[in-house]
Amino acid sequence: MSERKRRWKIVLLHIILLPTVLFVFYFFTLAPRPWTGVDEAVVEKIAREHGREARKPLIDPGEGDLLLFVFLVAGVVGGFAAGYSWRMLVSEKKRGKE
Amino acid sequence: MKKILLVSTLFLFGASPAHAMHISEGILPFDWAALWFVVAAPFAALGVRRLNALSRDDLAVKPLVGLMAAVVFVISCMPIPVPTAGTCSHPCGTGIAAILVGPLVSVLIAAVALLIQALFLAHGGLSTLGANIVSMGVAGSFAGWFVFRSLRGVGAGLGVAGFSAGLLADWATYAATSAELASGIRGDAPFLPLFGKIVVAFIPTQLPLGILEGAMTAGMVVLLQRKRPDLLVKMRVIPAKEATAHV
Numbered sequence: 001m002s003e004r005k006r007r008w009k010i011v012l013l014h015i016i017l018l019p020t021v022l023f024v025f026y027f028f029t030l031a032p033r034p035w036t037g038v039d040e041a042v043v044e045k046i047a048r049e050h051g052r053e054a055r056k057p058l059i060d061p062g063e064g065d066l067l068l069f070v071f072l073v074a075g076v077v078g079g080f081a082a083g084y085s086w087r088m089l090v091s092e093k094k095r096g097k098e
Numbered sequence: 099m100k101k102i103l104l105v106s107t108l109f110l111f112g113a114s115p116a117h118a119m120h121i122s123e124g125i126l127p128f129d130w131a132a133l134w135f136v137v138a139a140p141f142a143a144l145g146v147r148r149l150n151a152l153s154r155d156d157l158a159v160k161p162l163v164g165l166m167a168a169v170v171f172v173i174s175c176m177p178i179p180v181p182t183a184g185t186c187s188h189p190c191g192t193g194i195a196a197i198l199v200g201p202l203v204s205v206l207i208a209a210v211a212l213l214i215q216a217l218f219l220a221h222g223g224l225s226t227l228g229a230n231i232v233s234m235g236v237a238g239s240f241a242g243w244f245v246f247r248s249l250r251g252v253g254a255g256l257g258v259a260g261f262s263a264g265l266l267a268d269w270a271t272y273a274a275t276s277a278e279l280a281s282g283i284r285g286d287a288p289f290l291p292l293f294g295k296i297v298v299a300f301i302p303t304q305l306p307l308g309i310l311e312g313a314m315t316a317g318m319v320v321l322l323q324r325k326r327p328d329l330l331v332k333m334r335v336i337p338a339k340e341a342t343a344h345v
Contacts, residue, residue: 034184034185035179035184035185035186036185036186037177037185037186037187038185038186038187038299038300038303038304039120039121039122041185041299041303042296042299042300042303043121043122043125043275043279043296044122044125046279046283046292046295046296046299047125047279047283050283050284050285050287050292051283051285052124052125052126052127052282052283053124054122054123054124054125054223055122055123055124055223056123057122057123057216057220057223057224058123058223058224059217059218059220060220061218061219061220067219067220070218070219071175071219074171074172074175074214074218074219075172078168078171078172079168079172081164081165081167081168082165082168082169082172084164085161085162085164085165085168086165088161088164089161089162089165089325089326089329090325090326
């Protein structure tokens, strides 16, 4: 496959995939379901039935946007580390071969 | 650089407060929490030893361990909505880590990821860290590794073995969580009915998520076989003749 065709294929793939992913997330956000985690729906619920309550974490990052921010930072750092390691594994090796 | 940004962007989709299998602070009584620390400690120590041995032999292993650490950390705090159940949960990533870097290093990776999550993200408790390491790290890693090796041993393809390993690593993690929870909170009640009740409660969410984790695991193993077959040979994931046949 020529380089030009390959690029077009990648662009087309992104045009289809990205809106699909966004729509799926949008749909889930609007869906009339609680979307609670299984820790709340299963673990904490059953523990409460047996007299065990979850305590606040020792280091409490708080609620709302602060927690969201912390998760966002974790996602960025984790994603960057994954991308960097992947590049070290694949691209650097390829360059080494050339 | 573009690839790094793309991966970062994809992971950002998962960056929101996660609520899933990790047992929260205070759920387990002190004696049970301590017991799980005692069970987890030797696995983590052996993981450190194995990682040192791997790094001594070959420095090229480090990026692979780094990749697996990042994948396990992000995947295990990424809440995925499951439409069949109306709840959210997360895959674990220990299946793929165990296949690629071995179960002991995978336990260590899970321990570090869980510690960071418990310290800074309120995702799982510090007192229940031992229990979470045993379920996600030990049970998930060894189940995934064992299934992968067994299936490869009887001639299964890389994709099939990877899929089964990811699937069963995920389910084993949640089965172990159920056992830890049932044994810790049951009081005088019998163990098995409570264990069964927790497992059944997990099924609507974890059944489809396990399949997703299986697909992710298979995809990653097959992708690495295409990109770096030599690395898979070095980590004894595939035999050398399979790598040369693929190139």
